[in-house]
Amino acid sequence: MLPRTIALSGLMLFAADGIAQKRYPDALPPAESAKTFQLREEFGIEAFVTEPDVLSPVDLVFDASGNAFVVEMGDYPYDARPGHFKGRIRLLKDTDGDGKIDKSYVFADGLPSATSVLPYRDGLLVCAAPDILLLHDTDGDFKADTREVVFTGFFARNSEAQITSMRYGVDNWIYANNNGQAGMITSPLMPDVPPVNVAGGSFRFRLDKKLFEAESGSGQFGLAMDEWGHRFYTQNTLHIQQTPIAWRYLHRHNYLPSFRSDVNISDHELEMFQKSATPYWRQQRSDRRQAKYDSLKTGFTEYARDHFTGASGGTFYGGNGFPQAFQGNIFTGDVAGNLVHRDIISSSNNSPVFTASRDNGEKDREFLAATDPWFRPANLTSGPDGYLYIVDMYRQHIETPVSIPEDLKKDMDFANGEQYGRIWRIFPKESSKRPVLLPDLRAKTSAELVALLEHPNQWWRLNAQRILVEKHAPGAAPRFKSVEKQEESVLPDLIRMTGHADPRARIHAIYTLEAIGGLDATIIQRALSDAHAGVREHAVILAEKYPEFLPEIIRLTNDASTQVACQAALSVGQFNSKESLAALAAVAEKRSEDASWRLAVLSSDTGSSPEMMQLLASRRTFFNATTPGKLKLVEDFGYIAGARNARNDITSLLDLLNTSAAFSDPQWTVAALTGLSKGVKKSANKKEAEKAVSKNLRKLENHSSDAIRRQVSELKKALDIH
Template sequence: MKNPFPYLWYGMIFFACSPSPYPDPLSPEEALAAFELADGFTIELFAAEPHVQDPVSMIFDERGNIYVVEMPDYPDKPEPGQAKGRIRRLVDTDGDGTIDTSTVFADQLSEATSMLPWKGGLLVTSAPHIYYLRDTNGDHRADQEEILFSGFFENNSEAQITNLRFSVDNWIYAANFGQPGEVIYHRRPEADTLPMRGGDFRFRLDRDQFELATGPTQFGQAINDRGHRFMSQNTIHLRQAVIPWRYLHRHAYLPSGNGVQNISDHDLEMFQLTPPPYWRAERTRRRQKSYDEQQLDRTEYAEDHFTGASGATFYGGDAYPAEFYGNIFSGDVSGNLIHRDVLSLPGDSPVYVARRSETEMDREFLASRDPWFRPANFTVGPDGCLYVIDMHRQHIETPVSIPEDLKADMDFYNGSQHGRIYRIVPKNNPRPVIRPNLAEKTSTELVELLTHANQWHRLTAQRLLLERQDTSAGAQLKDLFKENADPRSRLHALYTLEGLGLLQETMVQAALTDPDPGLREHGIILSEKYSKFIPQMAKLVTDADPRVALQAALSLGVFSGPEVTSALADVMEQHGEDPWFRTAVLSSSAGSSPELLEQLISRQYFSDPLDAAQTDFLQDLAKIIRKRDHPGELDRLAAQLQTIPRDSTLDRIIQETLQ
């Protein structure tokens, strides 16, 4: 049974302070007292109104400057010329670890939601655009504005282009929630427009490349040290992008283009301390009544289930105990809490499992008794601590989803003058807020930072080396790749060399045989430019690490020929029961060919009767070949199917194939 104390506490505030169905805001000091935090940590106020208002994103740039995106127009789309979105630069003038002033870096932005440092400025998502903003005269205000990309969807502030992330592979990833759009890149006006429906987005400004990425991600994108992506969606707090878009869509006939999977082993359940607001409780009551009247087997939840998950963030810092490294933190703005997932990769699957910590089986990492606490996003700072971005509104919800009569007492802008940012610090390892200036580091010093324990330092150093294109760092990077004991640092070195145009075949070959699975996985990706590595890639389809084996199956599909077909048949024999491996095989021309089926038949792969995985594979293969309609392929397929042990399922597949 839920502890009644939080409800009593909430009710005292409600009846004492507010005549409406909704409580008034707490002061920053009162809000701090309302938190229940995991043992071993303390939470500090880092910034509050008036220095920050409506924050939804925060970053530290390479000079230690702190920027926050503010979204005062939420939840409505502003009229043209009336946008109030801002980017503020936060300043701690006395060095006490608390922000005491701020300046406006950019304003009049329409629904800006995220930033990423780039070449001394900021990349900013502000649908329908991605901007490059830069201060060129040192007054801390953007005076250079360039629209890089245009054409993104712009009619739902909770589902637009956002969450810019620089990854170890030198690509910048952004969430798009699968929304439609026709994106153009203004630096390459001759390039074709990119249809966005169904996917997320990624780009490389150093190579003028842009393309779709597997999604959809709503608001919250986490990328781990191996470059694996995880995303938030309102009711599904954590999913994994299992197969990248570029493989899923290299031909148009794959029966399913889905590349994501819910990885939580605890589904929708969460442990909030606040009761549901009146509008949500009443809407839930009405919906459930309707379901019951229709005799639908459906349950509508008003509380204790994720409905506003957002801000999934990979913890790659060095301040917390070792067991926290690699965890993913997500907020739920409806439940007023922060959830923590511990990720593990099973030995027999390429899909991670996200589970609760043993110490948080019946509680959250952080929960508040303040219903105004809206943890929309997070960032991990150069100090290794987690910063919590609290939008701090009375209501966060799309108005169109609330019945008109319930909206009568709701002011969706109440709280737009508020905003809080908190810093979570370990009690046994207190650290001051730090603002390192990596921009003044030499390239030699930046290469050394690729060995830092904090992912922020490693990624920032890699990005700066990529921006500088200083090839004199090549020898030092090669030594780091060959000699460093930390596989994370070697992977950074490998991709920094790639970004500088210094990657050599011998390095790719070394990565393919590296003891670390992350290096082997990326060695396979980088091998896609070299057909000479097909034999080594073929051996890796039986790798002990399932992500390595899956990547080998995907990358082999870039090529064709008997050796590739044979290796993909090995994949089916080793991993054919796993739907992700079957998809990886079928995503390529070689893996969806009569030649592959011939290999499998000759190896007596198919059982009598067919098992479920074999049936699914044959059905999907038949659909692909039928839709592709290459001359002679369908007849070959029909003849091959006749040689497989017959049962009613196979008879049906044959009949459907010949129709």
């Protein structure tokens, strides 16, 4: 349905000739707004639903029956006020299968700053800081009548910095962004579980196993997960980032030097190609900031346009409706630039970090750009039909008011547009539009769901897996118990699927078996030698529970796939043995020039133990050249020894510096002493230095290298040795 009127909202200014001019343009009806879209020629775009059936939308998800659930952020951009919460969940239904929404229901309202939804069992998980809620409609009236707090304690101020972007992963974990905000998270469902601190990262959880963990990455609004579970997340000025190492590895001990787990993987930096005019307030603010930077001679450049400042909603396209060249791409909106950007993801031979690049046909343009400045692509999703959906918040202004000078925002109505909202559907032009197929996955038998694990559309595979897990996992919902008894065991079908020709079907089957208790060592062993790197990578993770697979994991540290090899190095660090020590030493010798590989080694107790440096020194291969990466590894190793400050850690390293021929080049000794000094200063284990330490330092004090003597002096100060 279309609105009867469009509000006139632009501020009227008067030029010198007395003719009125608008500072901010008015809103356009959906059909007129669509005419301003400049889209790749291969595609068409149409309205899926518009106001008043949807208002201020920021997230969209399709449930197992094809119903669309939309998050409406009516509070934006202000903090939600208790008693006046405007967050809503809208349920949209296509009852006749014509591909158009004909029923709209308010499924839930009065929510504080709702940002994200995800179907779970027969309900809906909702991010509504400070909580994650589970909503259920128990009487079939299309309105949630129960609300259960699943987790609580999340940061609840500034709607642009709250928890967002829940995604169901192929490994059965639900992942979400936290923007690195502080929070001690508890669950009323798990009262015996200690609070989890999520500061500095994001998080993941599994309700089937009652698990909640912090996760690496400080994503803001947008989380793209590819078919193998690699996470790519959005931050307003950095449109695509990745963290190659999971939190559980980076925090195996607390002594690593400071590091940033987020990696900007874009090879084209912040540049975008905007078609809309620069808003008056933004140009004025940028001019003022630039004048200040220039006066201070900072060298900074403030951009008013054509650079990402409102990146949002990064989404992996795993559908089957687009041409092959667009499959596996990541699409990201920019609400300030009124556009949708596309990245092609590629891997490297040297680093586990991926690279995001522009397509050759988009070197000087975007996948979609609008001249309508109200077009606000806050989020995207891939639907069961294989097409791409754009969630258009459609607002006059998108910005945190505190970021705008007072004199400029006097004439700005930040709520203008809360009466609008559009969701657009993008489809390829060259083929006839697909007939709408309304899925009803919950009515399918387990055998039919297993068959869907080979579906070419990621939406079908993930939802089939999720429902299989909900039906057959220990503690399944009561309504599934009778169904499970009537059906034959699903295990034979799943085990056969682990040998399917499509590696995506194989990994879905493996993790479905993992969740329902049907995964055994035989399947994991076969997966460790799978032809596809994605299957091998996950097999390594699953093999961590089986000590007998350590030789296989060690073998895979030399895998042709960098992602597999790095994961194998991380997993080797879960074991404490001579074999794992030797394997990590080999990784250090071969891979130290990359920061991710250094972290893979040093984040484990084995890789940061005194025995590690002793082994490297005895083998001498590591010390055959003083490269920047190797020197950094030695410095970081020294930092860990100093920060840990355990018995023999510092003594062992100083012994090597004094006696090992491997440290004959002073650069190695300087690096180790530099790290030791920094680590000791940060150590929480303050203790009197052992006599052996003083003795070793006296030897180094007489070294011919000035740099070494200076670092010895620094270390003595840190250890309070006079």
